[in-house]
Amino acid sequence: MERLPKVAIPAIIAVIVLIIILAKSAVTVDSGKAGVLYKTFGGGVVTDEPALGEGFHVIAPWNKVYIYEVRQQxxxxxxxALSSNGLDIKLDASIWFQPEYENLGKLHQEKSEMYVERILLPAVRSAARSVVGRYTPEQLYSxxxxxxxxxxxxxxxxxxxxxxxxxNDILVRDVTLPPTIKDAIERKLKQEQESLEYEFRLVTASKEAEKVIIEAQGKADANRILSASLTDKILQDKGIEATVKLSESSNSKVIVIGSGESGLPIILGNQ
Structure with missing residues (x-):
């Protein structure tokens, strides 16, 4: 077996080192992500330049890139949390957020990749305790x-x-109360609903009765006005007019003038 030339060994080593350097220097940032550059010999985290965007990047092999999700998460x-009267309330919430792209370097430098656990979640919990403490369980439930x-x-x-x-937003998906409190609130709400329905029926019945009274009063007033206007003279004139019309009819009849009450004619005859 032939031995390799002495010059081949350093060449092979150089190629291996070059491959390692290229591997260390090549960075690919996936879709929806961005990279924060850390310069080992250049001041650490880069905060005065834009983050590395999507795609392929070449950096010095001694530097590092920290990848962040920059889409909404x-x-x-x-x-x-405790309600205003000290009862334990449980909340299920969805939190929509994303890091500020233009300040990604500062976020990494000051808050680190653990910013959700160190900053965001404690802030949400603190806000929830503060807000829930202002309300009663009934208000929170309904x-x-x-x-x-x-x-x-x-x-x-x-x-x-x-x-x-x-x-971007916080959505409260569920509010859970102690079972005994929840049952009491549901009973109270049911009673209030039944009371409202009863009051509605009473109001409806009252309005219907009022309508009937108004209609009856109107009819009574109309009859009173009509009765007051029908004098004996008017009735007699109406009777005479009717008699005249009957006398003009072709049906056989006998008309006795002045024989009826109040001097009205009496009509005798058949069809």
């Missing part, structure tokens, strides 16, 4: 769900606005 959080969601979002946003985190 969602985390689910279960939290406990009418104030949207209100507490908005307030938790606003308070959390105030906490993280200067922490290089973009908070």
């Amino acid at each position: 969602e985390i689910f959080e279960k939290m406990s 009418s104030k769900r949207d209100a507490i969601q908005a307030e938790i979002f606003e308070e959390t946003k105030n906490y993280v606005d200067d922490q290089y985190i973009q908070l």
Whole structure:
């Protein structure tokens, strides 16, 4: 077996080293992500330049790149807080967020890759405890769900606005009360609903009765006015007019003038 020339060994070593250097220097940033460059001999984390965007990048082999997800992300959080009367309330929430792209270097330098656990989640928990403590269990269970969601979002946003985190929304998916309190609230709500339905029926019946009274009063007034206007003279004139019309009919008849009560004619005859 022939021995390799002496010059071949250093060449092979040089090729191996070159491959290692190229491997260390090549960085690919995937879709929806960005890279923070760390210069080992150049001041550490780069904060005054844009983060490395998607695609292929070549860096010095002694430097490092830390990859961050920069798309909107969602985390689910279960939290406990005390209501205004000291009862334990459990919340299930979804948190929508993403790091501020233009401040990614500062986020890495000051908060690290653990920014969600160190900054965001403690802020959400603190805001939830503060907001829930303003309301009773009944308010949290029924009418104030949207209100507490908005307030938790606003308070959390105030906490993280200067922490290089973009908070997009917080959704309260469920509010869990102690079983005995939940049952009591549901019974009370049912009773209130039944009371409202009863009051509605009473109001409806009252309006119907009022309508009947008004209609009856109208008819009575009309009859009274009509009776007051029908004098004996008017009735006699009406009778004479009717007699004249009957006398003009072709049917056989006998008309006795002045024989009826009040001097009205009496009509005798058959068809």
